[in-house]
Amino acid sequence: MSQRTAEEIAEAVQRRSVRFPLVTGIVEVVAVDRVSPKMARIGFAGSVLDEMPHDEPGEIATFIWPDEGREVVLPISGSWRFPPGAEGQHWRNYTVRRLRRGVPGHGTVLEADFVLHGDHGRATRWAGQAAVGQRLGIAGPRLHWVSDPEAEWSLLVGDETALPAIAATLEQLPRGHRALAFVEVDGPEEQQAIDAVCDADVVWLSRDGAPAGTGTRLVDAVRAAELPSGRGKVWAAGESMAIRDVREHLRDERGVDPETMQAIGYWRHRETPEDVI
Numbered sequence: 221m222s223q224r225t226a227e228e229i230a231e232a233v234q235r236r237s238v239r240f241p242l243v244t245g246i247v248e249v250v251a252v253d254r255v256s257p258k259m260a261r262i263g264f265a266g267s268v269l270d271e272m273p274h275d276e277p278g279e280i281a282t283f284i285w286p287d288e289g290r291e292v293v294l295p296i297s298g299s300w301r302f303p304p305g306a307e308g309q310h311w312r313n314y315t316v317r318r319l320r321r322g323v324p325g326h327g328t329v330l331e332a333d334f335v336l337h338g339d340h341g342r343a344t345r346w347a348g349q350a351a352v353g354q355r356l357g358i359a360g361p362r363l364h365w366v367s368d369p370e371a372e373w374s375l376l377v378g379d380e381t382a383l384p385a386i387a388a389t390l391e392q393l394p395r396g397h398r399a400l401a402f403v404e405v406d407g408p409e410e411q412q413a414i415d416a417v418c419d420a421d422v423v424w425l426s427r428d429g430a431p432a433g434t435g436t437r438l439v440d441a442v443r444a445a446e447l448p449s450g451r452g453k454v455w456a457a458g459e460s461m462a463i464r465d466v467r468e469h470l471r472d473e474r475g476v477d478p479e480t481m482q483a484i485g486y487w488r489h490r491e492t493p494e495d496v497i
């Protein structure tokens with residue numbers, strides 16, 4: 221990826237902050253693969269994707285699943301409100317791992333990586349049995365990572381739900397850019413090959429069988445890390461409490477300017493599977 225100027229980035233952010241979601245529609249599953257035992261890569265196609273902008277790595281797409289026996293209801297474009305009477309829609313945010321244009325037979329294909337975290341979440345349950353031909357609603361995308369052309373290095377931190385964004389970002393950072401990533405996963409079998417051209421150092425943190433969203437591995441690893449000097453950019457996402465610890469450590473103990481940091485809770489660990497959002 222060529223380095224863009226500050227003006228080009230500011231223009232993209234301005235253009236994209238006008239309204240959300242930019243695009244709503246129906247997509248169809250065209251490919252289902254396993255990246256690792258607990259990560260399903262699902263490819264979606266649909267004419268709506270031709271209109272989907274893709275300015276930055278790791279953009280956010282919202283998928284919509286209707287209740288059994290119901291049709292997908294799409295939010296009103298540009299407002300993120302469902303029309304009156306729209307009930308029984310489950311929607312969750314996922315990351316655009318890759319958007320490929322001009323795929324023969326499909327046009328634009330959006331790939332998203334779904335963590336298979338058990339059978340107590342509707343999105344994950346769906347992903348575990350996804351099959352070619354199934355249809356979902358989609359709304360989005362939303363910018364997530366915003367490049368900082370002045371940054372001399374990047375720090376990327378997250379659990380497996382953030383891995384699609386971390387991998388997409390590492391694959392787009394330019395040659396010579398120093399990037400340090402800490403990724404917490406279930407175990408070594410969940411590590412992925414990342415096709416980065418930047419100067420990337422990916423540290424995999426294994427939970428060794430402990431449940432996701434427990435423990436302090438991410439903040440402990442960041443605390444022990446030596447960060448390069450010069451202007452950096454920090455991006456972190458994953459279980460909310462784990463990311464809060466990382467954000468507070470960097471801000472309060474390392475003096476990282478919150479302006480240079482994006483740290484987002486993606487999901488919240490619950491004590492019981494019944495205790496759903």
Ligand SMILES: Cc1cc2nc3c(=O)[nH]c(=O)nc-3n(C[C@H](O)[C@H](O)[C@H](O)COP(=O)(O)OP(=O)(O)OC[C@H]3O[C@@H](n4cnc5c(N)ncnc54)[C@H](O)[C@@H]3O)c2cc1C
Binds near residue numbers: 489
């Ligand atoms: C901007 C953004 C981008 C995201 N990108 C991705 C992505 O690319 N890939 C991806 O897999 N996820 C991603 N997530 C996280 C995903 O949206 C959540 O994990 C979501 O809760 C899954 O929905 P669900 O219907 O399966 O479960 P929910 O109905 O939301 O939750 C059911 C139960 O499952 C638990 N749970 C939820 N997620 C996990 C998990 N990962 N591990 C263990 N327990 C869990 C909850 O604590 C709850 O008890 C993203 C989230 C955000 C906000």
